[in-house]
Amino acid sequence: MSRENTTRSLDSIDLAALRDPAGIFELVEVVGNGTYGQVYKGRHVKTGQLAAIKVMEVTEEEEEEIKLEINMLKSYSHHRNIATYYGAFIKRSLAGQDHQLWLVMEYCGAGSVTDLVKKTKGNCLKEDWISYICREVLRVRLS
Incomplete structure (x- = not known):
C-alpha cells in the first residue's frame, strides 16, 4: 500500500x-x-x-x-x-x-514464534522448526 x-x-x-x-x-x-x-x-x-x-x-x-x-x-x-x-x-x-x-x-x-522460543527454556530451536519459520516468513514477504 x-x-x-x-x-x-x-x-x-x-x-x-x-x-x-x-x-x-x-x-x-x-x-x-x-x-x-x-x-x-x-x-x-x-x-x-x-x-x-x-x-x-x-x-x-x-x-x-x-x-x-x-x-x-x-x-x-x-x-x-x-x-x-x-x-x-x-x-x-x-x-x-x-x-x-x-x-x-x-x-x-499455539502463540507466536516468541512464545515458542520462550518455551524452549534456553535451549535452541530445532533446525526443522527454524527452517519452517524461515520459509513461512519468506512466503509473507513475497506475497
Missing part, C-alpha cells in the same frame, strides 16, 4: 463511529501484552468462536498509529500467515476517561 493510499484511507476511518462490542464479543482471559495494551482470548457471544482481542486506550496522540494498524490488518490479513482481522470496536468509557478500542482477530492458540 503506498503512503498516499495509506494517508487517504486513514481519513476514512472514524473511530467514534465504530460499534460497541457489548453483546458481540466478550473477554475471557489475558493472554499477553501488546505495545499499546493487553491481548485477551475472547469469544463471539452468539457462536462461541474464539478470537484474540487487543484492548487499547484511545488517546489523541496514538489515534493515527491505531488507524494505521487497522488499515494494515484490513489490507494484509487475507494471507495464510497473518491472523484474520474480524473488526474494530469502541467500548465507550465514562466522561473524562479514554475509550477502549478492541481490535478483534483470529485466535492463534
Whole structure:
C-alpha cells in the first residue's frame, strides 16, 4: 500500500463511529501484552468462536498509529500467515476517561514464534522448526 493510499484511507476511518462490542464479543482471559495494551482470548457471544482481542486506550496522540494498524490488518490479513482481522470496536468509557478500542482477530492458540522460543527454556530451536519459520516468513514477504 503506498503512503498516499495509506494517508487517504486513514481519513476514512472514524473511530467514534465504530460499534460497541457489548453483546458481540466478550473477554475471557489475558493472554499477553501488546505495545499499546493487553491481548485477551475472547469469544463471539452468539457462536462461541474464539478470537484474540487487543484492548487499547484511545488517546489523541496514538489515534493515527491505531488507524494505521487497522488499515494494515484490513489490507494484509487475507494471507495464510497473518491472523484474520474480524473488526474494530469502541467500548465507550465514562466522561473524562479514554475509550477502549478492541481490535478483534483470529485466535492463534499455539502463540507466536516468541512464545515458542520462550518455551524452549534456553535451549535452541530445532533446525526443522527454524527452517519452517524461515520459509513461512519468506512466503509473507513475497506475497
